[in-house]
Amino acid sequence: GPPGECIKVKGKILPDAKGFAVNVGKDSSTLMLHFNPRFNCHGDVNTIVCNSKDDGTWGQEDRIADFPFQHGDKIEICISFSETEATVKLPELEFQFPNRLGMEKIQYLAVEGDFKVKAIKFS
Numbered sequence: 228g229p230p231g232e233c234i235k236v237k238g239k240i241l242p243d244a245k246g247f248a249v250n251v252g253k254d255s256s257t258l259m260l261h262f263n264p265r266f267n268c269h270g271d272v273n274t275i276v277c278n279s280k281d282d283g284t285w286g287q288e289d290r291i292a293d294f295p296f297q298h299g300d301k302i303e304i305c306i307s308f309s310e311t312e313a314t315v316k317l318p319e320l321e322f323q324f325p326n327r328l329g330m331e332k333i334q335y336l337a338v339e340g341d342f343k344v345k346a347i348k349f350s
């Protein structure tokens with residue numbers, strides 16, 4: 228959807244989650260944002276890793292200092308964006324990630340890993 232629109236992903240983190248990801252962008256190879264909370268994977272413990280992907284090539288990772296998630300949590304993740312940055316709103320945490328590709332619309336959303344999607348809403 229267009230800038231300013233908010234993509235809401237509601238769901239439940241699995242009780243034994245190692246990690247999950249919410250990907251938004253053009254398609255699976257071109258992502259404005261790969262939002263990847265890691266409970267314990269790739270050597271990361273309780274770390275949110277964010278990145279972009281440009282035609283199949285990962286960008287530079289950003290690691291967010293806070294980790295407001297627990298196994299089994301029911302959460303809502305709200306992602307909105309402008310031409311300069313994406314904003315991720317979580318329970319007790321909000322942060323920005325640069326819109327490195329200058330993407331003007333999001334037409335792709337995928338949720339992967341240990342997260343059970345309950346609802347997705349575009350508002």
Ligand SMILES: C=CCO[C@@H]1O[C@H](CO)[C@@H](O[C@@H]2O[C@H](CO)[C@H](O)[C@H](OCc3cn(Cc4cccc(/C=C/CN=C(N)N)c4)nn3)[C@H]2O)[C@H](O)[C@H]1NC(C)=O
Pocket residue numbers: 243244245246247248261263269276277278285288339340341
């Ligand atoms: C230190 C060594 C070199 O540096 C590492 O180099 C790795 C490879 O590049 C990076 O890792 C990569 O980082 C990328 C972001 O930048 C993507 O996240 C990618 O994953 C893509 C991907 C997504 N997906 C689906 C998915 C997503 C989330 C959970 C699951 C499944 C959960 C498993 N549940 C179980 N088993 N119950 C599955 N699969 N692959 C990841 O491989 C590390 O961050 C990086 N670490 C650091 C500190 O720099």
